[in-house]
Amino acid sequence: MERRKSIPRPQGIAVALGLVLLGCGGILASAKQPTIYMPVAIEKDFDEVRKQDLADKPKIMERQQALLERRYDLQDRPSTTITMSGGKPVQEGVRVKLPEGVTWEQLSEMTPAEIKQQDLFPKGFRTLPHAKHNPGGQVFPPNQIEAIQKAESRDLFRFDVEFDLPEHFLPEFPPPIYLSTHPELGDVSQGEVLTIKNYYRIMNGLITPVQMEGLRLLLTPFPQQQFNQTEDRKVKEPSLGVTCLDCHVNGHTNAAFHLNPDTRPQEKRFRIDTVSLRGMFNQQIHGSKRSLRSVEDFTEFEQRTAYFDGDHVTAAKKGVHLPDRTDQVSMMAQMQNMFDFPPAPKLDATGRLISEQASEEELRGERVFFGKGKCSTCHVPPNFLDNQMHDLHLGRFYKAERINDQYNVPNGPIKTFTLRGIKDSPPYLADGRLLTLADTVEFFNLVLQLDLTLQEKEDLLAYLYTL
Numbered sequence: 001m002e003r004r005k006s007i008p009r010p011q012g013i014a015v016a017l018g019l020v021l022l023g024c025g026g027i028l029a030s031a032k033q034p035t036i037y038m039p040v041a042i043e044k045d046f047d048e049v050r051k052q053d054l055a056d057k058p059k060i061m062e063r064q065q066a067l068l069e070r071r072y073d074l075q076d077r078p079s080t081t082i083t084m085s086g087g088k089p090v091q092e093g094v095r096v097k098l099p100e101g102v103t104w105e106q107l108s109e110m111t112p113a114e115i116k117q118q119d120l121f122p123k124g125f126r127t128l129p130h131a132k133h134n135p136g137g138q139v140f141p142p143n144q145i146e147a148i149q150k151a152e153s154r155d156l157f158r159f160d161v162e163f164d165l166p167e168h169f170l171p172e173f174p175p176p177i178y179l180s181t182h183p184e185l186g187d188v189s190q191g192e193v194l195t196i197k198n199y200y201r202i203m204n205g206l207i208t209p210v211q212m213e214g215l216r217l218l219l220t221p222f223p224q225q226q227f228n229q230t231e232d233r234k235v236k237e238p239s240l241g242v243t244c245l246d247c248h249v250n251g252h253t254n255a256a257f258h259l260n261p262d263t264r265p266q267e268k269r270f271r272i273d274t275v276s277l278r279g280m281f282n283q284q285i286h287g288s289k290r291s292l293r294s295v296e297d298f299t300e301f302e303q304r305t306a307y308f309d310g311d312h313v314t315a316a317k318k319g320v321h322l323p324d325r326t327d328q329v330s331m332m333a334q335m336q337n338m339f340d341f342p343p344a345p346k347l348d349a350t351g352r353l354i355s356e357q358a359s360e361e362e363l364r365g366e367r368v369f370f371g372k373g374k375c376s377t378c379h380v381p382p383n384f385l386d387n388q389m390h391d392l393h394l395g396r397f398y399k400a401e402r403i404n405d406q407y408n409v410p411n412g413p414i415k416t417f418t419l420r421g422i423k424d425s426p427p428y429l430a431d432g433r434l435l436t437l438a439d440t441v442e443f444f445n446l447v448l449q450l451d452l453t454l455q456e457k458e459d460l461l462a463y464l465y466t467l
């Protein structure tokens with residue numbers, strides 16, 4: 001399915017003919033490329049588009065639900081012992097479904113080539129499509145939509161597509177807020193979702209005036225591709241837009257998703273699951289693909305990328321807000337850098353388990369993490385990342401195909417995410433294709449060809465919960 005045609009090369013004596021072909025080839029090839037630009041002038045009127053979108057919606061949501069059910073066991077099976085930092089139980093068990101007739105043990109004994117040849121790489125380990133890949137865009141979970149409607153009467157509900165994952169697989173809502181300036185206070189959220197209405201009351205006395213102004217900007221709505229005032233919007237009434245913390249709620253994540261802005265053509269873009277901003281002060285590269293080198297750069301450029309799909313042309317029409325670098329951006333960045341990881345009382349200052357506080361199982365899991373599991377090669381303590389991008393070479397395991405308008409090519413190099421506080425931020429991987437931490441253990445066991453025993457997998461999982 002490679003779309004880009006190679007340009008014919010002149011060969012042997014047919015150099016002149018070759019040159020003619022080269023010219024034509026170039027023109028023909030570019031004529032066949034799907035355009036990377038979105039239309040700026042919308043010919044259809046809003047009501048007409050909306051009517052069509054509403055008519056299409058049930059089929060689109062059914063199609064996505066069927067895909068999720070083919071891939072995953074979606075049942076609500078909360079843990080009775082392990083909770084996220086604010087108390088919501090994590091979901092237990094491996095949820096990615098196995099292909100008919102094989103076990104995890106059998107799969108791990110096969111070579112990647114055998115798995116690929118027999119098409120046995122579990123579907124849930126492959127790229128996850130956006131619920132509505134065309135046009136893609138930002139989709140918020142119901143809890144966020146409801147909270148913002150209540151607090152600000154601002155509508156985050158899209159009429160053309162809805163959030164697709166069940167609530168029990170999402171981070172707790174609202175998530176606790178830990179400030180790196182106040183480790184002694186624990187959660188300072190007062191159990192509320194930070195909004196433009198309450199942030200001042202909740203944070204006054206805790207943060208500096210500069211950080212307060214940064215927070216105000218992080219909570220101020222600005223126009224976005226689907227949420228704006230034009231006929232191209234996907235929200236019923238003309239909208240002021242979205243805020244940074246509509247996704248990074250309380251400096252964490254609510255698992256809102258959209259399409260990565262960095263890839264074209266459209267069918268090869270991949271879904272991205274909102275990352276937590278907790279502990280971001282330790283990261284040197286930002287964005288799963290973009291590898292931007294500072295929080296300031298990312299903050300400035302979110303307006304070009306997340307908000308407008310990496311398409312600065314439509315942005316100008318819909319009202320892009322480009323924050324001032326020396327003033328607004330630095331204040332927004334500073335506030336983001338105050339969001340800390342949740343406490344991990346079993347870890348020492350170097351990120352290793354304190355043996356008197358950890359269970360036998362957790363200690364065995366730590367040995368797997370640093371030994372046979374090879375996890376620490378990329379997830380280096382004390383922050384459990386290496387500020388590098390790595391290609392997990394998933395192309396060894398499956399042949400890409402078109403599913404629900406997405407051509408599910410392996411994503412290539414992706415940034416290593418931190419594993420600190422990892423139980424708080426399901427779903428996992430850049431696109432959120434893995435629903436539980438148990439899924440991530442099976443995923444890496446297969447992808448890294450580790451041959452972990454059942455016991456080693458259980459120990460490793462117990463260890464991941466301590467981070």
Ligand code: HEC
Nearest residue numbers: 138243244247256272273274275286287288289298299302
């Ligand atoms: C639709 C939800 C959404 C909104 C709104 C949003 N973000 Fe993000 N943010 C994401 C996603 C998804 C990523 C991961 C991007 C990637 O993988 O390339 C991200 C990544 C980031 C990162 C990099 C974090 C890291 O771990 O590398 C920063 C910084 C950030 N966002 C800041 C902001 C700021 C500032 C705003 C407001 C201007 C904002 N975000 C608005 C979803 C959102």
Ligand code: HEC
Nearest residue numbers: 373374375377378390414415416417427428429430440444
């Ligand atoms: C070669 C480097 C490398 C090794 C080794 C590695 N990881 Fe990762 N890890 C990554 C990358 C890169 C990602 C992001 C991949 C993606 O999103 O597609 C990731 C993502 C994860 C995530 C999801 C993080 C999130 O926020 O969604 C978990 C959990 C994880 N790894 C656990 C492990 C465990 C457990 C091991 C050992 C068994 C391991 N990793 C070994 C590079 C590595």
